[in-house]
Amino acid sequence: GQSLEQPSEVTAVEGAIVQINCTYQTSGFYGLSWYQQHDGGAPTFLSYNALDGLEETGRFSSFLSRSDSYGYLLLQELQMKDSASYFCAVRDKNTDKLIFGTGTRLQVFP
Amino acid sequence: EPEVTQTPSHQVTQMGQEVILRCVPISNHLYFYWYRQILGQKVEFLVSFYNNEISEKSEIFDDQFSVERPDGSNFTLKIRSTKLEDSAMYFCASSRDPQTMETQYFGPGTRLLVL
Numbered sequence: 442g443q444s445l446e447q448p449s450e451v452t453a454v455e456g457a458i459v460q461i462n463c464t465y466q467t468s469g470f471y472g473l474s475w476y477q478q479h480d481g482g483a484p485t486f487l488s489y490n491a492l493d494g495l496e497e498t499g500r501f502s503s504f505l506s507r508s509d510s511y512g513y514l515l516l517q518e519l520q521m522k523d524s525a526s527y528f529c530a531v532r533d534k535n536t537d538k539l540i541f542g543t544g545t546r547l548q549v550f551p
Numbered sequence: 552e553p554e555v556t557q558t559p560s561h562q563v564t565q566m567g568q569e570v571i572l573r574c575v576p577i578s579n580h581l582y583f584y585w586y587r588q589i590l591g592q593k594v595e596f597l598v599s600f601y602n603n604e605i606s607e608k609s610e611i612f613d614d615q616f617s618v619e620r621p622d623g624s625n626f627t628l629k630i631r632s633t634k635l636e637d638s639a640m641y642f643c644a645s646s647r648d649p650q651t652m653e654t655q656y657f658g659p660g661t662r663l664l665v666l
Contacts, residue, residue: 474654476657478594482659482660483642483657483659484642484657485657486654486656489654528593528594530594536599536606537582537599537606537607537646538584538596538599538607538609539584539586539594539596539644539655540596541594542593543593544592544593
Protein backbone atom coordinates (compact mmCIF):
# COMPACT_ATOMS: atom_id res chain seq x y z
CA GLY A 442 0.00 0.00 0.00
CA GLN A 443 0.91 3.63 -0.04
CA SER A 444 1.41 5.66 3.11
CA LEU A 445 2.61 9.15 3.91
CA GLU A 446 3.65 10.00 7.44
CA GLN A 447 3.77 13.45 9.00
CA PRO A 448 4.32 14.75 12.52
CA SER A 449 0.97 15.20 14.20
CA GLU A 450 1.59 18.68 15.56
CA VAL A 451 4.06 21.54 15.26
CA THR A 452 4.08 24.80 17.20
CA ALA A 453 5.91 28.03 16.44
CA VAL A 454 5.74 31.77 17.09
CA GLU A 455 4.86 34.56 14.70
CA GLY A 456 7.71 35.52 12.41
CA ALA A 457 9.48 32.20 12.81
CA ILE A 458 10.28 29.54 10.22
CA VAL A 459 8.82 26.05 10.48
CA GLN A 460 9.42 22.87 8.48
CA ILE A 461 6.80 20.15 8.16
CA ASN A 462 8.18 16.82 7.03
CA CYS A 463 6.54 14.10 4.99
CA THR A 464 8.02 10.64 4.58
CA TYR A 465 6.36 8.23 2.26
CA GLN A 466 6.22 4.64 1.12
CA THR A 467 4.67 4.54 -2.29
CA SER A 468 5.28 2.58 -5.44
CA GLY A 469 4.94 5.36 -7.95
CA PHE A 470 3.48 8.80 -8.15
CA TYR A 471 3.50 11.90 -10.31
CA GLY A 472 4.56 14.37 -7.67
CA LEU A 473 4.22 15.57 -4.11
CA SER A 474 1.63 18.20 -3.29
CA TRP A 475 0.90 20.18 -0.15
CA TYR A 476 -2.52 21.28 0.99
CA GLN A 477 -3.58 23.64 3.76
CA GLN A 478 -6.80 23.03 5.65
CA HIS A 479 -8.29 25.38 8.22
CA ASP A 480 -10.71 23.91 10.76
CA GLY A 481 -13.98 23.10 9.03
CA GLY A 482 -12.63 24.13 5.66
CA ALA A 483 -11.63 22.47 2.44
CA PRO A 484 -8.09 21.44 1.52
CA THR A 485 -6.48 24.28 -0.41
CA PHE A 486 -3.60 23.61 -2.77
CA LEU A 487 -0.31 25.21 -1.72
CA SER A 488 2.56 23.71 -3.65
CA TYR A 489 3.61 20.90 -5.98
CA ASN A 490 6.95 19.18 -6.62
CA ALA A 491 7.10 17.11 -9.79
CA LEU A 492 10.88 16.84 -9.64
CA ASP A 493 13.45 16.65 -6.87
CA GLY A 494 14.47 19.96 -5.43
CA LEU A 495 12.98 23.09 -3.98
CA GLU A 496 9.92 24.95 -5.22
CA GLU A 497 9.29 28.42 -3.82
CA THR A 498 5.95 30.18 -3.74
CA GLY A 499 6.08 33.33 -1.68
CA ARG A 500 6.47 32.52 2.00
CA PHE A 501 6.02 28.82 1.32
CA SER A 502 8.60 26.47 -0.14
CA SER A 503 8.39 22.75 -0.74
CA PHE A 504 11.12 20.19 -1.24
CA LEU A 505 11.16 16.67 -2.63
CA SER A 506 13.83 13.98 -2.62
CA ARG A 507 12.61 10.82 -4.31
CA SER A 508 15.79 8.94 -3.45
CA ASP A 509 15.12 9.58 0.24
CA SER A 510 11.31 9.16 -0.04
CA TYR A 511 11.04 12.46 1.75
CA GLY A 512 9.66 15.91 1.31
CA TYR A 513 8.95 18.96 3.39
CA LEU A 514 6.98 22.17 3.44
CA LEU A 515 8.81 25.25 4.72
CA LEU A 516 6.80 28.17 6.00
CA GLN A 517 8.63 31.45 6.57
CA GLU A 518 7.63 34.63 8.36
CA LEU A 519 4.84 32.78 10.11
CA GLN A 520 1.57 34.60 10.64
CA MET A 521 -1.30 33.76 12.96
CA LYS A 522 -3.45 32.91 9.95
CA ASP A 523 -1.03 30.10 9.08
CA SER A 524 -2.46 28.11 11.99
CA ALA A 525 -4.07 25.19 10.18
CA SER A 526 -3.55 21.57 9.27
CA TYR A 527 -1.12 20.78 6.48
CA PHE A 528 -1.29 17.63 4.39
CA CYS A 529 1.19 16.22 1.93
CA ALA A 530 -0.36 14.20 -0.88
CA VAL A 531 0.73 12.18 -3.86
CA ARG A 532 -1.12 11.52 -7.08
CA ASP A 533 -1.02 7.82 -7.78
CA LYS A 534 0.74 7.01 -11.04
CA ASN A 535 -1.69 4.24 -11.98
CA THR A 536 -4.81 6.22 -11.18
CA ASP A 537 -5.52 9.86 -10.66
CA LYS A 538 -6.52 9.74 -7.03
CA LEU A 539 -4.80 11.81 -4.36
CA ILE A 540 -3.42 9.94 -1.40
CA PHE A 541 -3.12 12.20 1.61
CA GLY A 542 -0.66 12.10 4.46
CA THR A 543 -1.63 11.88 8.09
CA GLY A 544 -1.62 15.67 8.45
CA THR A 545 0.25 18.10 10.67
CA ARG A 546 -1.54 20.61 12.83
CA LEU A 547 0.44 23.86 12.98
CA GLN A 548 -0.26 26.25 15.81
CA VAL A 549 1.26 29.72 15.58
CA PHE A 550 1.51 31.71 18.79
CA PRO A 551 1.98 35.47 19.15
CA GLU B 552 -11.91 32.77 -9.93
CA PRO B 553 -13.96 29.63 -10.69
CA GLU B 554 -14.55 27.30 -7.79
CA VAL B 555 -16.15 24.01 -6.88
CA THR B 556 -19.41 24.40 -4.98
CA GLN B 557 -21.23 21.89 -2.81
CA THR B 558 -24.68 21.67 -1.28
CA PRO B 559 -25.84 21.34 1.38
CA SER B 560 -23.13 22.62 3.69
CA HIS B 561 -24.55 20.50 6.52
CA GLN B 562 -26.83 17.46 6.50
CA VAL B 563 -28.27 15.63 9.47
CA THR B 564 -29.99 12.32 8.81
CA GLN B 565 -31.25 9.24 10.58
CA MET B 566 -29.42 5.96 10.24
CA GLY B 567 -30.79 3.97 7.31
CA GLN B 568 -31.94 7.01 5.37
CA GLU B 569 -30.70 7.93 1.91
CA VAL B 570 -28.74 11.12 1.36
CA ILE B 571 -27.63 12.84 -1.81
CA LEU B 572 -24.70 15.22 -1.71
CA ARG B 573 -24.40 17.63 -4.58
CA CYS B 574 -21.42 19.23 -6.25
CA VAL B 575 -20.92 21.60 -9.13
CA PRO B 576 -17.36 21.16 -10.43
CA ILE B 577 -15.43 23.87 -12.23
CA SER B 578 -17.00 24.20 -15.65
CA ASN B 579 -14.10 23.20 -17.93
CA HIS B 580 -12.95 20.35 -15.72
CA LEU B 581 -13.42 16.77 -16.88
CA TYR B 582 -12.34 14.70 -13.89
CA PHE B 583 -14.37 14.56 -10.72
CA TYR B 584 -13.72 13.07 -7.32
CA TRP B 585 -15.29 12.49 -3.94
CA TYR B 586 -13.24 12.35 -0.77
CA ARG B 587 -14.27 12.06 2.83
CA GLN B 588 -12.69 13.13 6.09
CA ILE B 589 -13.77 11.73 9.41
CA LEU B 590 -13.33 14.31 12.17
CA GLY B 591 -9.69 14.64 13.15
CA GLN B 592 -8.45 12.24 10.50
CA LYS B 593 -6.88 12.55 7.07
CA VAL B 594 -8.70 13.02 3.81
CA GLU B 595 -9.54 9.70 2.15
CA PHE B 596 -10.26 9.02 -1.50
CA LEU B 597 -13.67 7.56 -2.31
CA VAL B 598 -14.16 7.61 -6.06
CA SER B 599 -13.05 9.22 -9.28
CA PHE B 600 -15.27 9.79 -12.30
CA TYR B 601 -14.47 10.56 -15.92
CA ASN B 602 -16.38 10.38 -19.17
CA ASN B 603 -19.59 9.43 -17.37
CA GLU B 604 -18.18 6.44 -15.59
CA ILE B 605 -16.28 5.55 -12.46
CA SER B 606 -12.56 5.33 -13.16
CA GLU B 607 -11.56 4.15 -9.70
CA LYS B 608 -13.11 3.54 -6.32
CA SER B 609 -11.70 2.77 -2.92
CA GLU B 610 -12.66 -0.03 -0.58
CA ILE B 611 -14.77 2.48 1.34
CA PHE B 612 -16.97 2.98 -1.72
CA ASP B 613 -19.17 -0.09 -1.31
CA ASP B 614 -22.58 -0.90 -2.79
CA GLN B 615 -24.24 1.69 -0.55
CA PHE B 616 -22.49 4.46 -2.48
CA SER B 617 -23.14 5.66 -6.00
CA VAL B 618 -22.20 8.66 -8.09
CA GLU B 619 -23.93 10.31 -10.97
CA ARG B 620 -23.57 13.22 -13.32
CA PRO B 621 -27.24 13.79 -14.08
CA ASP B 622 -26.68 16.84 -16.27
CA GLY B 623 -23.82 18.92 -17.61
CA SER B 624 -23.04 20.64 -14.35
CA ASN B 625 -23.93 18.56 -11.29
CA PHE B 626 -22.02 15.65 -9.80
CA THR B 627 -23.74 13.77 -6.99
CA LEU B 628 -22.81 11.25 -4.33
CA LYS B 629 -25.64 9.11 -3.01
CA ILE B 630 -25.51 7.00 0.13
CA ARG B 631 -28.45 4.62 0.01
CA SER B 632 -28.72 3.55 3.63
CA THR B 633 -26.57 5.66 5.90
CA LYS B 634 -24.66 4.21 8.82
CA LEU B 635 -23.34 5.96 11.90
CA GLU B 636 -19.80 5.59 10.60
CA ASP B 637 -20.71 7.55 7.46
CA SER B 638 -20.64 10.71 9.57
CA ALA B 639 -17.85 12.78 8.06
CA MET B 640 -17.01 15.75 5.90
CA TYR B 641 -17.46 14.93 2.23
CA PHE B 642 -15.40 16.87 -0.28
CA CYS B 643 -15.95 17.04 -4.00
CA ALA B 644 -12.96 17.89 -6.19
CA SER B 645 -12.35 18.41 -9.88
CA SER B 646 -9.40 18.73 -12.21
CA ARG B 647 -8.87 19.50 -15.86
CA ASP B 648 -6.34 16.82 -16.68
CA PRO B 649 -4.64 14.68 -14.03
CA GLN B 650 -1.94 13.65 -16.48
CA THR B 651 -0.50 17.14 -16.29
CA MET B 652 0.54 18.92 -13.15
CA GLU B 653 -2.97 20.23 -12.85
CA THR B 654 -4.03 20.15 -9.26
CA GLN B 655 -7.37 19.04 -7.91
CA TYR B 656 -9.59 21.83 -6.65
CA PHE B 657 -11.72 21.05 -3.63
CA GLY B 658 -15.18 22.28 -2.77
CA PRO B 659 -16.05 23.58 0.70
CA GLY B 660 -17.47 20.23 1.77
CA THR B 661 -20.70 18.84 3.17
CA ARG B 662 -20.70 17.89 6.82
CA LEU B 663 -22.84 14.77 7.18
CA LEU B 664 -24.05 13.69 10.59
CA VAL B 665 -25.83 10.36 10.89
CA LEU B 666 -27.83 9.87 14.09
